Amino acid sequence: MATQTPVSPVADRTTALRPSGRMLEVLHEWVTTVDHKKIGLMYIAYALVFMLIAGVQALLMRIQLAVPNNHFVSPQEFNRLFTMHGTTMVFFVGMPILFGFGNYLVPLMIGARDMAFPRLNAFSFWIAGFGGLLLYFSYFAGSGLYAAGTAPDVGWFAYAPLTARAFSPGHSTDYWTLGVLLSGIGTIGTALNIVTTTICMRCPGMKMSRMPLLVWLYFVTCCMVFVAVSPLTAAQIMLMIDRYLGGHFFDTQAGGSAVLWMHFFWIFGHPEVYILVLPAFGFANEIIPVFSRKAIFGYPAMVGATVGIGFISLSVWAHHMFSVGLGPGANAFFTFATMVISVPTGIKIFNWLATLWGGNIHFTTSMMFAVGFLFQFLIAGLTGIMLSVAPFDWQLTGSYFVVAHFHYVLVGAILFMIFSAFYYWFPKMSGRVLVEKLGKWHFWLFLIGFHLTFDFMHIPGMLGMPRRIYTYEADRGWAMWNMIISSGAVLQAIAILIFVYNMVWSYFKGPVAGPDPWDAWTLEWTTTSPPPAYNFAVLPTVESRRPLWDLKHPEDPDSNYE
Amino acid sequence: MLIRTTISAIHILAFGLVPTSIFSPAGTPAHSIFDLSMFVFAITGTIFLVVAGLLLYALIRYRNQPGHTGREPTQIYGSNQIEVSWTVIPILIVVVLFLTSARVIFTTQAAPKPKKALDVVVIGHQFWWEFRYPKLGIVTANELHVPVSDPLHPTPTYLTMSSADTDHSFWVPRLAGKTDVIPNKVNVMWIDPATPGLYLGQCAQYCGTQHALMLIRVYADSPSDFAAWVARQKMPAVESADAAEGEAVFQRNACINCHTVAGTVATGRFGPDLTHLASRDTIASGALPNTEENLRGWVDNPDHYKPGALMPPMHLNQHDLDAVTKYLTTLR
Ligand SMILES: [Cu+2]
Numbered sequence: 001m002a003t004q005t006p007v008s009p010v011a012d013r014t015t016a017l018r019p020s021g022r023m024l025e026v027l028h029e030w031v032t033t034v035d036h037k038k039i040g041l042m043y044i045a046y047a048l049v050f051m052l053i054a055g056v057q058a059l060l061m062r063i064q065l066a067v068p069n070n071h072f073v074s075p076q077e078f079n080r081l082f083t084m085h086g087t088t089m090v091f092f093v094g095m096p097i098l099f100g101f102g103n104y105l106v107p108l109m110i111g112a113r114d115m116a117f118p119r120l121n122a123f124s125f126w127i128a129g130f131g132g133l134l135l136y137f138s139y140f141a142g143s144g145l146y147a148a149g150t151a152p153d154v155g156w157f158a159y160a161p162l163t164a165r166a167f168s169p170g171h172s173t174d175y176w177t178l179g180v181l182l183s184g185i186g187t188i189g190t191a192l193n194i195v196t197t198t199i200c201m202r203c204p205g206m207k208m209s210r211m212p213l214l215v216w217l218y219f220v221t222c223c224m225v226f227v228a229v230s231p232l233t234a235a236q237i238m239l240m241i242d243r244y245l246g247g248h249f250f251d252t253q254a255g256g257s258a259v260l261w262m263h264f265f266w267i268f269g270h271p272e273v274y275i276l277v278l279p280a281f282g283f284a285n286e287i288i289p290v291f292s293r294k295a296i297f298g299y300p301a302m303v304g305a306t307v308g309i310g311f312i313s314l315s316v317w318a319h320h321m322f323s324v325g326l327g328p329g330a331n332a333f334f335t336f337a338t339m340v341i342s343v344p345t346g347i348k349i350f351n352w353l354a355t356l357w358g359g360n361i362h363f364t365t366s367m368m369f370a371v372g373f374l375f376q377f378l379i380a381g382l383t384g385i386m387l388s389v390a391p392f393d394w395q396l397t398g399s400y401f402v403v404a405h406f407h408y409v410l411v412g413a414i415l416f417m418i419f420s421a422f423y424y425w426f427p428k429m430s431g432r433v434l435v436e437k438l439g440k441w442h443f444w445l446f447l448i449g450f451h452l453t454f455d456f457m458h459i460p461g462m463l464g465m466p467r468r469i470y471t472y473e474a475d476r477g478w479a480m481w482n483m484i485i486s487s488g489a490v491l492q493a494i495a496i497l498i499f500v501y502n503m504v505w506s507y508f509k510g511p512v513a514g515p516d517p518w519d520a521w522t523l524e525w526t527t528t529s530p531p532p533a534y535n536f537a538v539l540p541t542v543e544s545r546r547p548l549w550d551l552k553h554p555e556d557p558d559s560n561y562e
Numbered sequence: 563m564l565i566r567t568t569i570s571a572i573h574i575l576a577f578g579l580v581p582t583s584i585f586s587p588a589g590t591p592a593h594s595i596f597d598l599s600m601f602v603f604a605i606t607g608t609i610f611l612v613v614a615g616l617l618l619y620a621l622i623r624y625r626n627q628p629g630h631t632g633r634e635p636t637q638i639y640g641s642n643q644i645e646v647s648w649t650v651i652p653i654l655i656v657v658v659l660f661l662t663s664a665r666v667i668f669t670t671q672a673a674p675k676p677k678k679a680l681d682v683v684v685i686g687h688q689f690w691w692e693f694r695y696p697k698l699g700i701v702t703a704n705e706l707h708v709p710v711s712d713p714l715h716p717t718p719t720y721l722t723m724s725s726a727d728t729d730h731s732f733w734v735p736r737l738a739g740k741t742d743v744i745p746n747k748v749n750v751m752w753i754d755p756a757t758p759g760l761y762l763g764q765c766a767q768y769c770g771t772q773h774a775l776m777l778i779r780v781y782a783d784s785p786s787d788f789a790a791w792v793a794r795q796k797m798p799a800v801e802s803a804d805a806a807e808g809e810a811v812f813q814r815n816a817c818i819n820c821h822t823v824a825g826t827v828a829t830g831r832f833g834p835d836l837t838h839l840a841s842r843d844t845i846a847s848g849a850l851p852n853t854e855e856n857l858r859g860w861v862d863n864p865d866h867y868k869p870g871a872l873m874p875p876m877h878l879n880q881h882d883l884d885a886v887t888k889y890l891t892t893l894r
Contacts, residue, residue, distance in 0.1 A: 292635075463584075
């Protein structure tokens with residue numbers, strides 16, 4: 001049992017070169033870094049900036065929809081808003097923030113000094129980052145550099161043939177295509193890196209079966225990235241061929257197929273949901289046990305369920321297409337496949353429940369967000385079952401019910417777990433703990449805002465309100481619900497501001513964390529906070545899934561039970 | 563029956579009289595979806611109560627209490643029996659749910675077509691609907707007239723749908739679920755409203771700038787009303803002497819390149835057929851009531867009412883505008 005405790009700074013070769021605080025040199029250091037922790041932090045910072053932008057876009061949309069027949073923004077502007085909001089949140093907030101945490105945590109948790117390919121890591125970050133800038137450059141150059149710009153307005157899934165040049169003149173759609181394409185290349189690069197790191201760089205004693213579940217979840221996520229993001233990248237290239245080289249893949253006016261694009265997009269799009277949610281499950285698998293003071297219940301089942309979800313999620317894409325007219329046979333098949341995925345997902349929820357059971361639950365802010373995640377993910381799963389019932393979906397698809405459902409997944413589950421992860425790992429990353437009192441404010445305001453917005457959003461959907469409409473008639477009975485939805489959005493915005501303030505304040509003045517503020521069990525807590533460059537002077541050796549538990553309880557180590 | 567009445571009572575209490583609610587079905591497909599959805603709500607609701615209840619219990623029962631010794635709780639790593647049970651029970655639920663769904667999928671999408679069904683061709687356009695009745699020789703726009711269908715002698719309407727430009731989706735929640743309207747693809751759906759009345763809906767697939775104002779109105783007419791409507795629609799456009807000037811203006815301008823008025827030189831198909839425009843309650847795909855004032859305003863500048871609509875402002879002078887408006891109101 002030789003887990004290594006803090007490392008001497010001697011191993012840190014960059015210390016000697018560290019600039020004496022001069023802005024330019026600091027900047028240079030970050031731009032040229034190949035350190036997985038710095039890259040991870042840059043991913044997170046980048047995602048947070050885009051989250052604020054896309055959040056403002058959401059607010060503008062909610063102002064427009066708060067009352068019927070509103071003229072706050074024009075229809076054109078509204079269509080750009082939801083296109084940019086969706087694209088940004090998925091590709092330039094969700095993916096980078098999760099890869100940021102993955103970059104930071106995976107090497108630390110498996111006792112490695114860096115990623116397998118540090119330069120590829122930096123490349124992936126910068127290329128994806130460039131993609132985001134390119135997307136937003138459309139605001140200035142969407143109509144070509146000579147004319148005023150416009151952002152794309154084709155929706156985040158950009159259904160053909162709306163993207164054909166006949167319907168999308170100018171370059172805004174091209175910026176969308178290129179931005180998403182580049183982000184996809186970065187994603188594949190990082191996924192390759194994490195997979196290789198997990199396979200090749202584990203410290204002595206860390207068999208695959210001893211990896212922290214978070215690492216397993218990232219491993220499966222990244223394997224899915226290869227299968228899911230590649231078709232999207234291919235489709236973007238085909239779209240560019242259509243637009244500029246006279247191809248007719250999706251150009252219906254020349255015999256192309258609109259349905260083909262849908263297949264390409266959702267073969268990416270559905271696994272993408274799991275690509276985003278699995279890392280969030282990974283956070284839950286680390287955080288819930290630590291604050292329940294119990295080992296995760298059913299580790300092998302958790303791994304099995306994850307791998308199962310990974311495979312099944314590749315065969316459910318057409319549940320986004322129940323109204324496309326694929327025929328009763330296909331509809332029945334995809335209904336079944338979609339329902340089946342609820343089995344491994346259910347296993348996870350039950351295992352988390354069993355982990356809480358008999359524990360000693362500490363309600364830190366991090367844990368409170370994780371608890372919110374559990375309830376909300378349960379509800380999101382159940383509305384997902386409703387949507388998997390193809391006939392019910394004929395009513396619900398394309399309506400606000402779907403918008404409510406996937407925001408329950410993306411915000412209620414994933415974003416809640418990301419917040420939980422911030423409160424949990426911020427001390428490791430910065431050396432200081434986020435102030436709990438502000439954290440509680442953040443939690444409660446966000447929780448109330450979230451439920452006002454997304455609980456009530458299911459209702460207008462069932463009352464016939466389609467998504468992506470910039471306004472609606474007063475006689476439809478949707479107005480009151482929309483007002484409630486919009487007011488919740490304001491509360492969420494305030495909560496986010498508190499969170500940002502908390503991060504800034506705590507970074508400078510928060511309580512000092514020390515190496516292991518939560519009395520946790522995985523390897524990242526054996527290093528200093530923040531960890532030194534290259535993480536471990538001497539590679540740790542592990543003998544169970546919870547090396548620090550073994551260290552803290554030598555009389556009753558985990559290795560006796562595994 | 564009792565359950566249905568109770569549910570609809572609760573529904574009215576909670577939501578008021580919403581004209582587009584999926585919970586007040588008025589046709590067979592919508593009814594079977596409604597029944598299925600109640601079953602699904604019951605199952606998912608039960609699952610929610612059980613799991614959320616257990617979660618809540620665990621959180622309260624096992625919370626860290628003040629004065630706790632600080633000793634770690636007993637570590638439990640798993641249990642095969644329990645894990646098998648919470649794998650098998652969900653599998654059983656999935657099988658039941660799947661079989662009930664599959665039944666509705668097939669009864670709706672693979673139902674044999676009755677002989678007396680009416681055929682309508684639906685063509686989605688950026689941002690309006692074209693309806694053609696091939697066997698009756700009728701072409702109209704935005705307002706679909708169908709006969710009510712007596713459950714004992716069903717006369718459903720079969721909609722054969724495609725798009726002239728981008729993707730759309732035909733959704734009238736009280737009659738049926740939605741079916742997408744896609745270029746280069748032909749989809750079929752059917753509706754069979756049992757009671758006469760007006761059923762509202764709208765395009766449910768993002769199709770461009772004015773997706774929001776691409777509304778649908780379905781009129782379910784009694785057999786005699788429907789016959790009268792058909793007879794009138796089959797007549798050629800009304801010619802009236804005091805609208806002759808307006809007709810001349812209409813035919814002098816580009817109107818005729820985009821609009822059809824049967825029996826005249828106007829044969830355009832880019833915009834709605836105007837042969838019996840005055841028989842419709844609304845214009846611009848349900849966006850405006852069909853009044854003289856609105857017609858005038860619309861022809862003057864469609865963008866004012868429906869920014870992004872594909873009809874250009876025609877820049878007629880006031881005199882011509884009045885004349886054309888007059889002409890349009892005579893097209894009964
Ligand atoms: Cu449409």
